[in-house]
Amino acid sequence: MINFVGAGSGAADLITVRGKALIEQADVIIYAGSLVNPALLDYKKDSCEVYNSAVMTLEEVIEVMKSAEKSGKTTVRLHTGDPCLYGAVREQMDELERLGIPFESCPGVSSFCGAAAALHAEYTLPDVSQTVIITRMAGRTPVPEKEEISLLAAHQATMVIFLSTGMLKELETRLLSGGYGEDTEAAIVYKATWPDEQVFRCTVSTLAETAEKNGIKKTALIVVGKVLGDTYDRSELYNPAFTTEFRKAVK
Template sequence: MVHFVGAGSGAVDLITVRGLNLLKNADVIIYAGSLVNKELLNYKKDDCVTYDSATMTLEQVIDVIKETEKKNQTTVRLHTGDPSIYGAIREQMDELDRLFISYQYCPGVSSFCGAASALNLEYTLPDVSQTVILTRMAGRTPVPEKESIEKLAAHQATMVIFLSTGMLKELTNRLLLGGYKEDTPAAIVYKATWPDEKKFVCTVKTLEQTARENDIKQTALIIVGDVLNCDYRRSDLYHPDFETQFRKARGNV
């Protein structure tokens, strides 16, 4: 059996209980060494074999899994955050399907959740934004034209932008082209939930300057939207005049 496990956003104790139990019982761990907190490997069995996938190709990862399966052992494929977001897990699963190797997927805490916790931020505020767009700039990995930053920015929703810290000048231009104003609130969160986490609140116009002044070049998320600094309407859910299946409205008591 192969278990795809989300390691969480960085802090060791943000892996799920299920994920930690799988890690403790694995015979082989293939971990994304460039991003996963290596302290998680302290939980492995003494005889567990580990591989750093930062130095491996897909074919090499699959070869290790095949050898582990021949021994009737268990593999944990440890990905950063939640594997469903920029985790390149579909191609691994397709290969395992082709080889008739069973697998399961254990979700994790994504870095966009970690960034919200760093900022004490709610991405969805009434009358401000009820939509969160997770995206990235086109780089060596292209992005479909219909998902360009400027087209997504036109929605004026909350945006969380991955893998784009090294392209902030172009990102700013595209955000402005899409309709955000220069003074729209923005934030940079570096290594969310890690011990060396850093966070900076700025504006769309000052994104590049803020990153440059603080020597932030990678491993950061960019958040854009009025939820970072705005007035909002309180939630209906806990309003005394709002009736739910669990609580009568104040006027009906």
């Protein structure tokens, strides 16, 4: 059995209970060494074989899985955050299906959740934003034209932007051309939930300047939107004048 496991947003104790148990039971672990906190490997048993996928190709990863399966071993494929976001996991699953090798997925805490925790933020505030757009700038991996940043920015929703720290000047331009004001609240969250986490609050027009000033070049998320401000409506759910299935309104 191959278990795809979300390692969580960074801190070793933010992996799920199920994910930790799978690591403890694994005979083989293939982990994304460029992003996963190596402290998670402390949970493994001494006899476990460990492979760092940062220096491997897809074909090499699959070969290790095939070999482990042939030997009756249990494999954990440890991905950063939750593998469903920018995890390059589908191509592995498709190949395993082709080979007839069984697999399961164990979700993890995504770094966009860790960033919200670091910011003490709620991404969906009444009368401000009820939508979260998770996206990235086009780099060596292209982005579909219809998902170009300025087009998404036109919604004025909360945006969480992955894998774009090295392109912040261009990101600023696209966000502004899409409709965000220069003074729209923004933040750079470096290594959310890791021991060396850093949070830098700024505006859309000062993203690049803030990153350069603080030496942030990678491993950071960009959060944009007025949910980072202080103006919002109170939730109706906890309004004493609002009747719900569980309580009646106070008149």
